[in-house]
Amino acid sequence: MLKLAANGCKRSHENATPYFCHRVMSKKKQGRTDGLVYSTNQDYYNDFQESAGGQETLPKDKQRLRVQLDTRQRAGKVVTLVANFAGSTDDLEALGKQLKTKCGTGGSVKDGLIIIQGDYKEKIVAWLKDWGYTQTR
Secondary structure, eight states: OOOOOOOOOOOOOSSOOOOOOOOHTTTTOOTTTTTTOOOTTTTOOOOOOOOOSSSOOOOOOOOOOOOOEOOTTTTTOEEEEEEEOOOOHHHHHHHHHHHHHHHOEEEEEEEEEEEEEEEHHHHHHHHHHHTTTTTTT
């Protein structure tokens, strides 16, 4: 029997209600970074402190950012990579958003890299130096 979910999914759901779908249920909550799921030990003391955003961000003049062009595994398309950002993921994503807005193009932040679609190397280096990232190459 084919039921339509509220989000328009046409996948067959035998035991599901019409308002739930694999698209809605697919997002998973990130667990703890230390790997602990559950402990039956009554003497266990849970002193784990979740860090807020990772490491502390270095000042702009201490950052040694590297800007380079890359075409690997991108079907010949050129992207501009900004690497070696030392700081929290929130600050990295904020810098990535600023660069994407300034370039007027798409991109993403993955694995500690800012990926900007297109050849914007000279412009990005100039903008980063204007914004106070003096050790940028």
